[in-house]
Amino acid sequence: MEIVVKTNLKELQKKMQIVQKKVFMKSMSEGINKTAEMVAKANNDKLKQKLNKPMKTSVTAVAVTHYAKPNKYRLSAQIMVKDYASKFLYYIYTGEDEYARREKYPSPTRDGKHLAGVTGNIQKLKSNTKTGGQGTGLLAKIDKTEKNDRAKSRFMGKPKGKGSGVYGIWQRTGRKGRGGLKLLVAFTPFIKHKKLIDFFKLSTKVVKNNLYKEINKQAIKRIQRAMK
Known part of the structure; x- marks a missing residue:
């Protein structure tokens, strides 16, 4: 899954009243990265909940593979299932029959x-x-x-x-x-497998609930730091 910021950056910067572009970009990238880590954790927690006596490698299989950078062209983070686990987790996420x-x-x-x-x-x-x-x-x-x-x-x-x-x-x-x-x-x-987890539904919910909160939180931290 890839988290992409599609919001108009200038409009968002104006709404958040952050004058310095550097502070704004840093806040955006850090907020995205924090949210990406939440998405990975939510998926791993769900695996731990749904799998019967899972191995440690199974409940740490979802990870952030690419972090956002404070640059308007690189404001995205990527969360993926690690290669070693993709084969057996595929059926848990899809519920398809394994022939x-x-x-x-x-x-x-x-x-x-x-x-x-x-x-x-x-x-x-x-x-x-x-x-x-x-x-x-x-x-x-x-x-x-x-x-x-x-x-x-x-x-x-x-x-x-x-x-x-x-x-x-x-x-x-x-x-x-x-x-x-x-x-x-x-x-x-x-x-015959049963679909246990909806990867995209769960991930989208975490993003919707946390992305802008985290961006705002990071912006407040940076502004407070600058005012000291």
């Missing part, structure tokens, strides 16, 4: 969500599990053979006989694994 590029996507089911990692990933280890340990994640304890009489043993594939024909990671339940099957991970052709 598999080559093979089907593995997705934890309701029965398997508690075994996913801290960020919902399918992995052998869960959070707080020591590296090198047995692991308790979705990929732990998967049998190489389809036959097993242990309860809670798992296999990857399609169950034989009646029932679901879904390819995924299944877990046997009951005594000696004869109490039925639970689907922990399903392989699907796409992941």
